[in-house]
Amino acid sequence: AQTVTQSQPEMSVQEAExxxxxxxxxxxxxxxxxxxxxxxPSRQMILVIRQEAYKQQNATENxxxxxxxxxxxxxxxxxxxxxxxxxxxxxxxxxxxxxDKLIFGTGxxxxxxx
Amino acid sequence: DxxxxxxxxxxxxxxxxxxxxxxxPRSGDLSVYWYQQSLDQGLQFLIxxxxxxERAKGNILERFSAQQFPDxxxxxxxxxxxxxxxxxxxxxxxxxxxxxxxFFGSGTQLSVL
Numbered sequence: 286a287q288t289v290t291q292s293q294p295e296m297s298v299q300e301a302e303x304x305x306x307x308x309x310x311x312x313x314x315x316x317x318x319x320x321x322x323x324x325x326p327s328r329q330m331i332l333v334i335r336q337e338a339y340k341q342q343n344a345t346e347n348x349x350x351x352x353x354x355x356x357x358x359x360x361x362x363x364x365x366x367x368x369x370x371x372x373x374x375x376x377x378x379x380x381x382x383x384x385d386k387l388i389f390g391t392g393x394x395x396x397x398x399x
Numbered sequence: 400d401x402x403x404x405x406x407x408x409x410x411x412x413x414x415x416x417x418x419x420x421x422x423x424p425r426s427g428d429l430s431v432y433w434y435q436q437s438l439d440q441g442l443q444f445l446i447x448x449x450x451x452x453e454r455a456k457g458n459i460l461e462r463f464s465a466q467q468f469p470d471x472x473x474x475x476x477x478x479x480x481x482x483x484x485x486x487x488x489x490x491x492x493x494x495x496x497x498x499x500x501x502f503f504g505s506g507t508q509l510s511v512l
Binding site for chain 1: 454501
């Protein structure tokens, strides 16, 4: 079975600072994809960043970057220069090439303070 | 705007009733996914359809069913509703390949009283 674990239910950071959200996963598949989704108070699910497991290079999208450690099955999200608009629930997700299901972690609630 | 449309946005009903949630995927997307988000269970994958055919099944109760129509819109039917079915139900769509991102609708908030 595939699982995604987010061990930090809540995090907080001051505006302009950097914060890292943790995610570990388990899968027996060799081909899979990892995602971070953001859910602001509007409840809309928004893709933040995506990583393909066969790529060693860590994905980056503006202020968002990941630290992908395949052997350790770890996929953390780093948010640099945090902004008030980053306040949201963040979900780590795993999608297997074979099963095609997107499995989510339980989420980390991030609060950015001014 | 993700391009995925879900109706209705809110639904209030009573236990034992049946409801239908509707989803229109983004133009051109063949895959539709249904997810349930509740406070105690998090985001649970329910079911996926690809071009009208069921492709993957998750933690979907027997009281729940879904289908995808020839025009690619999808409906999720929830019957014999219980208090515990109260949740936010998301629909998502994608073109179909596993490496492509899912685009989520804004959800239907179901309240069972």
